[in-house]
Amino acid sequence: MESSSLQHTSLDLTLNPFRPMKEEVPKKELAGVLARADDPQKESIKEEAGFLAEEFDRISSENKKLTEMLAHMRENYNALQSHLMDLESNNSNKEYFVIPRKRKAERTDNYGNIEYSYSDDQESCKRPKEISYSNAKVSRVCVRTDASNTNLAVKDGYQWRKYGQKVTRDNPSPRAYFRCSFAPNCPVKKKVQRSVEDPSLLIATYEGEHNHMHPEPRAELSLGSSQCANLGSVSSVSSMRSSRPTVTLDLIQTGLSESNKKPIEGVEGSTFQQFLLQHMASSLTRDPKFTAAIATAISGRMLDFT
DNA sequence: CGATTTTGACCCGCGC
DNA sequence: GCGCGGGTCAAAATCG
Numbered sequence: 001m002e003s004s005s006l007q008h009t010s011l012d013l014t015l016n017p018f019r020p021m022k023e024e025v026p027k028k029e030l031a032g033v034l035a036r037a038d039d040p041q042k043e044s045i046k047e048e049a050g051f052l053a054e055e056f057d058r059i060s061s062e063n064k065k066l067t068e069m070l071a072h073m074r075e076n077y078n079a080l081q082s083h084l085m086d087l088e089s090n091n092s093n094k095e096y097f098v099i100p101r102k103r104k105a106e107r108t109d110n111y112g113n114i115e116y117s118y119s120d121d122q123e124s125c126k127r128p129k130e131i132s133y134s135n136a137k138v139s140r141v142c143v144r145t146d147a148s149n150t151n152l153a154v155k156d157g158y159q160w161r162k163y164g165q166k167v168t169r170d171n172p173s174p175r176a177y178f179r180c181s182f183a184p185n186c187p188v189k190k191k192v193q194r195s196v197e198d199p200s201l202l203i204a205t206y207e208g209e210h211n212h213m214h215p216e217p218r219a220e221l222s223l224g225s226s227q228c229a230n231l232g233s234v235s236s237v238s239s240m241r242s243s244r245p246t247v248t249l250d251l252i253q254t255g256l257s258e259s260n261k262k263p264i265e266g267v268e269g270s271t272f273q274q275f276l277l278q279h280m281a282s283s284l285t286r287d288p289k290f291t292a293a294i295a296t297a298i299s300g301r302m303l304d305f306t
Numbered sequence: 307c308g309a310t311t312t313t314g315a316c317c318c319g320c321g322c
Numbered sequence: 323g324c325g326c327g328g329g330t331c332a333a334a335a336t337c338g
Binding site for chain 1: 326328
């Protein structure tokens with residue numbers, strides 16, 4: 001278990017959210033402002049100081065709330081990590097999604113989810129240009145996204161190259177075909193298509209295993225297995241549920257607080273939902289663009305304040 | 307200019 | 323054998 005990669009739940013910003021602001025610069029500045037305000041000719045400065053003090057209190061309480069939220073998230077993370085360890089130990093001897101490929105055996109269930117019931121017939125896989133799927137792992141990940149967004153990209157940290165798109169008979173939305181382009185000989189393929197029932201749900205089907213390390217190790221699903229650097233980790237996530245291997249991640253950009261309210265669908269057990277939520281949160285904090293945006297927003301507020 | 311996406315054509319398995 | 327449908331190829335277009 002690569003637990004270290006999961007420990008980064010704090011925001012790695014240049015602005016330290018835990019800095020005791022009341023004790024440092026703001027207090028000195030306020031003292032200076034108030035001293036100057038003793039001058040009867042500077043009533044406006046006094047008013048301004050009062051306003052600033054009020055604003056400072058407000059920001060401080062906001063900061064306190066955020067700190068409490070982070071502490072709460074850490075607690076949840078620890079609980080989920082131990083839960084995950086239990087699951088890992090229980091499932092360590094099981095092999096998931098080792099499915100010989102036979103296309104016609106694929107069908108959809110009532111929820112638009114694909115149910116794999118491949119046979120052992122490997123004779124059907126004779127196309128010379130195709131990869132051998134005899135040992136290919138197949139997993140499926142459902143990602144919630146904006147229904148109006150026509151982009152079929154599912155960001156999982158790997159680098160994908162689209163090589164085809166097709167409208168299938170039982171689904172009006174097109175299915176996109178991707179190949180892993182990070183390593184030249186990587187056999188992994190990915191199919192992405194919107195769910196028939198829920199257009200806001202993207203269903204990504206992965207085939208095969210990566211023959212290289214994860215391009216962004218810090219962004220992967222670190223689930224502690226020996227395969228955490230490849231697609232097997234995704235399979236493991238999916239396979240934690242006994243009957244239907246579905247993981248749904250809520251990636252609608254309504255903020256983490258919103259995700260907390262309605263975080264994940266299709267996964268049994270609130271602790272597991274929280275685990276995925278935690279992972280998403282930690283992935284976001286590792287994203288340089290995300291942290292830069294947060295830093296910009298916070299520093300903007302700080303500049304307004306000074 | 308190299309990498310990626312788009313998209314029509316083609317290939318191949320399967321059912322009839 | 324033929325047609326259908328899913329999957330792939332590859333040239334052209336687009337992007338950064």
